[in-house]
Amino acid sequence: MKLVLAKSIGFIINLLVYVSPKRAAFLAIRLFSKPRKGKHTEEATDFLNTAFQEEVFLKDRSIMTYRWPGKGETILLVHGWESNAFRWKSLIDSLKLKNFNIVAIDAPAHGKSTDKSFHIIDYAEYIHLVSRKFKTQTIISHSFGGLATICFQYKYRLPELKKIVLLGAPSNLKDVMKRYTKLMSYNSKVIKAINAFYLNQYGHLPEYYNVAKFTQDLNSSGLIIHDLTDPIVPYQDALDYKRHFTNAKVISTKNLDHSLKSREVEEHILEFVTNQIIIFS
Template sequence: MDPATAAADVALSDRGEQLFDLFRRPQGRSRPRPDERSVMERARTSELTVNGEVAVVHRWGDGERPVLLIHGWESRASRYAKAVDRLLELGFSPVVFDAPGHGEATGETATMLDYLDIITELHRVHGEFEAIVAHSFGATATFVALQEGVRARRVVAISAVPDFAYLVDAFTVGLNLEPHLDAEVRGRLERQVYPGEADMWSRFSVFRGSGNVTVPLLVIHDEDDTMVDVGQGRRIAEAFGDRARLVVTRRLGHQRILGAPQVVQEIADFVTAGEGVRERKAEVAAR
């Protein structure tokens, strides 16, 4: 190999490493908002060690009728404060956590396996959940967990990332990167983060074995979401057929959607619905 080619390969490797680091580390750690603090201060807080890092678990209620709420990438447990308050009013026992690299947890990053380990342990402690409410990356982890033994009576998927491949593609397209850099990020994930996975791209997907997930599903997605296109919400709802109901909101984007009053009410109505929840699929424009 001539020196110029070798130098180009080194530059590519360095660029790939920088992009990989950018992809796998949350960019900043969000803080609790003023209107979230009073709810979080009432929580019973504990720690859960996962792969050498400490996740922080927050619980409310008497432990009966547990509802697990799972945050997404670059988010935190406190973003569910309004939903927690409403669920408490309805007699549920909300459980939320800060994953490694997020909120009050230790560490600089989290993997899908970290999320799965936390969800599995909380399921072991609480048993079947009345519902799981999950946002973005957390929604992907939820469907993987359901495929692998976690039980919930119903599921709410908000701004859901459909699969891990979508994450990588959206990242590289968003930065207007060349296709070979997309391939390099994928390769580094396979080698450095998930080396024991036979096929992480099929395992870490909402759609894997969708026919086996038979619980009622509420899919909520905003038409102005610039992180995960609303088309992905429609795609997920279609994959689950008459088990799913789709709610499309407006002007809430990817993050503000969690605290929006209409979304909190949709969650409350869904988790308290009777067994006849299998309504026809519909799109509701929340204004």
């Protein structure tokens, strides 16, 4: 969303909140949770069709799962905002060579999954269902997928989940919302209405989801990879995790942007999940 357009829409919602706070909150949340990208390209479809595909249902909604069977431990791949399971293609190819049992998902409103909106707390519930279904031992997550992963594990504490990889993950929902409301120039009444939505929908305000603190008593070991110049999620978030996730290693990269797609990152991930040094030729 271009800055001028965002400010214009924010101005309209700022006026609407004086007439109907609930309607203003609905529109603000809808804008925040409706991805503009994330559907499959032809290349993505061809690749994902090499996997066993199965829907996992949460009430009347579903997400699509993709599975490449292997004899090793189960690894679940969790993507972030405006992406889909195809983002992991290169890593999937590497994990297949190690004979891992690989599962990837399309988040709500992304890829082949249903629903028209994406909410992090709902995403956490789907990750929980998929993790239980496939008896996941390791989760590799990117961006909002990392935040949702920690939310789910903090709530459900699955004992079989031994390792968690966080790539460019936000450390808390409050700052995510703060960056969004600043972008849109929402006034205090709109922000108050948004908070009321979260409290009504999920029983907590956004500030409750300080997920870096959620990690401090998790039994899982962690690998946190974050780029020093990440333009989407500040490097400060990685430092937040470092303070609380005592059983995790933090790796800083340079000039890899928010996507963190590189051989260097794959090498670190493979070393972590295989417990051995990996050197790409």
